[in-house]
Amino acid sequence: MIVVTTETVVGRTIESSLGLVRGTTVRSRHVFKDIRAAMKNLVGGEVEEYTKLVAETREQALDRMIAEARARGADAVVGFRFATSEVARAAAEVVAYGTAVRLDGKSAGTGTS
Amino acid sequence: MAFADGELRGEELDRFQARLASEPGLVREVSEYLALQLIARQMAPREPADYEWDRLREDIAHQAGERLSWLLFTGAVLGLIVTGVIGIANSELETLPKTFALGAILGLGLLLLMTLRARLRVLPYDPYRKVER
Secondary structure: OOOOOOOOOOOOEEEEEEEEEEEEEEEEEOOHHHHHHHHHHHOOOOOHHHHHHHHHHHHHHHHHHHHHHHHHOOOHHHHEEEEOOOOOOEEEEEEEEEEEEEOOOOOOOOOOO | OOOOOOOHHHHHHHHEEEHHOOOOOHHHHHHHHHHHHHHOOOOOOOOOHHHHHHHHHHHHHEEEEEEEHHHHHHHHHHHHHHHHHHHHHOOOOOHHHHHHHHHHHHHHHHHHHHHHHHHHHHHOOHHHHOOOO
């Protein structure tokens, strides 16, 4: 599945648009990680616990969006974006969205960009 | 693995999903494959600080300090909860409010245990916990 942030896929022609696809998830860390993160907040520097949390959330949202695009028979997702919001303290919410498209006759690639 | 790559369609997909519903071992296999895919697409090299983190984690004094602090903290919190429950049980509150207070604490504790049980049950099937950054 090709996933690009641009409106087109370079070198390919968009045959048809299959509409909006999105993946959403909200994840949290357990309370002990929150306590450790609170300590790191006091002394500064990267809070790895939250870096990991946001990264996990981002990847899951991306995978869910790709799964929806595949279910619609898409070859690619164009105009891909991430959006975040806060629904609960110490929880990360990420929405991954884009437009699923079918590309011209040639088979689709497998990378994400 | 065609299912994880989204290559199964129609009847094939239905058949595989039916197998997933009845074969926990297969679910675990799919999860492990998804975890490998996730790791493969996180090919960013390690950062210099990562090596120092590793050394710190192997440091005996650091390990001992961490273990002691967690032990003290969790032990004290559990002690406080138990003391609170005993305090309520022995208080001069009337029977009905005392029962409600103890019931609420017991209910919350049970709810926490059930939530923990559910989390531990699905943990092996959550490939995203392998994502680092």
